[in-house]
Amino acid sequence: MSRAAGRSPVLSVRELCTRFRIQGGGLVHAVNGISFDLHAGELLGVVGESGSGKSVTMLSLLKLLPMPPAEIASGQALLDGEDLLALNPARLRHVRGAKVGFIFQDPMASLNPVLSVGYQLTEPLRLHLGLGRRAARRRAAALLEGVGIPAAESRLGDFPHQFSGGMRQRVMIAMALACDPKVLIADEPTTALDATIQAQILDLLQRLRRERGMAIVWITHDLGVVAGLADRVMVMYGGQAVERADVRSLYARPQHPYTRSLLRALPKLEGGSSGERLASIPGQPPTLVQAPDACSFAPRCAHAFARCRAENPALAPVTEGHEVACWYDADAGVPRAA
Amino acid sequence: MTHYIIRRLLFAVPTLIAISFILFALLDLAPNDPTGQLPLTIPAEAREQIRESLGLGEAFHIRYAKWMEQFFVNEPLNLIERAFGVEIGASEERLRVRSWATRSPVVDLIIERLPQTLWVVGLSYLIGILIAIPIGIVSAYRQYSWFDQLGTFVSMIGFSVPTFFTGLLAIIVFSVTLQWLPSIYDTTHRVTDLSSFWVQIKQMAMPVMVLALFNAAQISRFMRAAVLDNLTQDYVRTARAKGLRERIVLFIHVLRNSLIPVVTLIALGIPTVFGGAIITEKIFRVNGIGELLITAIQGADIPLVQTLSFLFAVLIVIFNLIADVLYGILDPRIRYG
Ligand SMILES: Nc1ncnc2c1ncn2[C@@H]1O[C@H](COP(=O)(O)OP(=O)(O)OP(=O)(O)O)[C@@H](O)[C@H]1O
Ligand code: SF4
Ligand SMILES: [Mg+2]
Numbered sequence: 223m224s225r226a227a228g229r230s231p232v233l234s235v236r237e238l239c240t241r242f243r244i245q246g247g248g249l250v251h252a253v254n255g256i257s258f259d260l261h262a263g264e265l266l267g268v269v270g271e272s273g274s275g276k277s278v279t280m281l282s283l284l285k286l287l288p289m290p291p292a293e294i295a296s297g298q299a300l301l302d303g304e305d306l307l308a309l310n311p312a313r314l315r316h317v318r319g320a321k322v323g324f325i326f327q328d329p330m331a332s333l334n335p336v337l338s339v340g341y342q343l344t345e346p347l348r349l350h351l352g353l354g355r356r357a358a359r360r361r362a363a364a365l366l367e368g369v370g371i372p373a374a375e376s377r378l379g380d381f382p383h384q385f386s387g388g389m390r391q392r393v394m395i396a397m398a399l400a401c402d403p404k405v406l407i408a409d410e411p412t413t414a415l416d417a418t419i420q421a422q423i424l425d426l427l428q429r430l431r432r433e434r435g436m437a438i439v440w441i442t443h444d445l446g447v448v449a450g451l452a453d454r455v456m457v458m459y460g461g462q463a464v465e466r467a468d469v470r471s472l473y474a475r476p477q478h479p480y481t482r483s484l485l486r487a488l489p490k491l492e493g494g495s496s497g498e499r500l501a502s503i504p505g506q507p508p509t510l511v512q513a514p515d516a517c518s519f520a521p522r523c524a525h526a527f528a529r530c531r532a533e534n535p536a537l538a539p540v541t542e543g544h545e546v547a548c549w550y551d552a553d554a555g556v557p558r559a560a
Numbered sequence: 561m562t563h564y565i566i567r568r569l570l571f572a573v574p575t576l577i578a579i580s581f582i583l584f585a586l587l588d589l590a591p592n593d594p595t596g597q598l599p600l601t602i603p604a605e606a607r608e609q610i611r612e613s614l615g616l617g618e619a620f621h622i623r624y625a626k627w628m629e630q631f632f633v634n635e636p637l638n639l640i641e642r643a644f645g646v647e648i649g650a651s652e653e654r655l656r657v658r659s660w661a662t663r664s665p666v667v668d669l670i671i672e673r674l675p676q677t678l679w680v681v682g683l684s685y686l687i688g689i690l691i692a693i694p695i696g697i698v699s700a701y702r703q704y705s706w707f708d709q710l711g712t713f714v715s716m717i718g719f720s721v722p723t724f725f726t727g728l729l730a731i732i733v734f735s736v737t738l739q740w741l742p743s744i745y746d747t748t749h750r751v752t753d754l755s756s757f758w759v760q761i762k763q764m765a766m767p768v769m770v771l772a773l774f775n776a777a778q779i780s781r782f783m784r785a786a787v788l789d790n791l792t793q794d795y796v797r798t799a800r801a802k803g804l805r806e807r808i809v810l811f812i813h814v815l816r817n818s819l820i821p822v823v824t825l826i827a828l829g830i831p832t833v834f835g836g837a838i839i840t841e842k843i844f845r846v847n848g849i850g851e852l853l854i855t856a857i858q859g860a861d862i863p864l865v866q867t868l869s870f871l872f873a874v875l876i877v878i879f880n881l882i883a884d885v886l887y888g889i890l891d892p893r894i895r896y897g
Contacts, residue, residue: 286797311806318803326801331794336816336892346802381892397802 231259238297240282251510252278254461262435267448270458276441280407320350323398327409329391333382340378350401365396388415409441460508460518467544477546525550579873635667659864666867677848684768688775696783718777727843730766745846767844786818820890827883831875
């Protein structure tokens, strides 16, 4: 489970910047220089309050944002050494669904209402694996069984509205897993699921990680799930990564004032209690109308001092495998040496 | 689904009865006299006889019942006899709704006029649809491109400029100035060979194009809106995330959803084809159904007006039903709802 140091990552994102050109000529700087590495079999938890750019970051990787208004201003996303952001549309299609699977945030609207679930599920199988109709249906049924949908074979002809919300989410998960992707991006994948099903899905994903070395990005508000599941965690604020660490280190010695207030608001840290949502922290999230030139957390930070409002801190290592973007040394209780 | 259709059918019956009654009663109340157009020298007794012969001496409810019988029993029987060349009962004695103006059965008049209307108006509807759907798709997919801007401009014109204006403009340009096309539609023209076929095409060209522009403007806007609406749906992103080609995303995922409202709109518009495009028919002298109705109204030919209007009402009810059924076929949420 521990990070394979030295091995090259499957996915390596460097300095990704994504912004939206909004009506009236303004810009929304949704993602500002995000970098992260993802190794085979690793699970990266991504946390941050609503609007911190979690979804936009991940959607940018496969260019799944509406462009315009979105534009990827800069950055690289290397998958097996190939920059996804520089691929032509035809090459990118061979990555989407085949090498990278995506589970979207809203399972209700993410399935096509007029096509049968079986059809939608067999589409990537026929496209990427070249399966015939029969074989694709058999595999589709197996995938549905895998995510805990009973009598899957007989439900292939059903339409999305004939499934409950939780079942639709499981169909989405099955679809993302269809072609055995190397990387799975899961945007709040278990929100509509009850505890038993959630446990079953987590089991399935753990198995895929172990057996196939699938790497997972897990976006969530649920710090409990992250604590029990992730190898590494990236905390996002205002479209930036403010802290990045091994999961133990992060929970044991959170560095960033934002991370600290998130964790302080969590009643039980140990025991992997699930269902704990991010607590709300007083103050407003940043507006993102301009690229950050200071610490974007400063207006809400109890430790903010002059430098915070003048310079934007970059991620810097504090210990092995633990990086933070903050001018204040939380452990020592003093500003970091400049 | 079957249940749903049966329920809708049952609901259609009282609707039609109510419409037929209102139509009959309204037009019957209108102060009209079938002998009003006759010369003044005709004596009063003769006039009375004419009225009697047209069945006007009887009470209102008897006349209504007879009209309904003619509409729903006699004329359908006549049509069956005509179509299959058989004779059912005493067909000669069967009472028929007759036009006051020509004294010939109303249904015969309609049948005589129907082909012109179906050819000109029906073809324009078909051409309008065939033009509109691709334009709507491309305009939505390339929103705000020059193609979309042009489409918006042209359909705004097609939509807001009335057909009597575009019709007259077309006549001035193509008939008067360029002298390419005839300005009057010759109903008696028969297609026998290639050159007479060409003449037919030429005389149909203007009315068909004027109406097609109008239809296409309407349907393409609707199609564009439907596609735009669907392109921003989450399921489109899911389809792209699977690695599907844009062509498949558009033509399988988006189109299937977008066509649901458009097909319904098209079905609802079909009765207007039978109704003829009154103005266009008048301008190009296509003596189709629309022309027939206008002449009947101007000549106060009450039986003809009653029958034609009720026929339109029946068609509207039927195509409403068809639209509902199509909706159910295209949208599984309704089919299994
Ligand atoms: N189409 C768009 N146009 C303009 N701004 C957008 C658009 N989509 C997203 N944004 C902005 O980008 C920022 C990041 O949004 P994002 O959806 O990534 O947040 P998130 O972290 O996923 O939040 P949540 O937890 O609520 O899902 C937000 O400020 C949002 O307003
Ligand atoms: S840099 Fe300053 S304002 Fe920003 S989190 Fe650290 S102490 Fe707070
Ligand atoms: Mg999100």
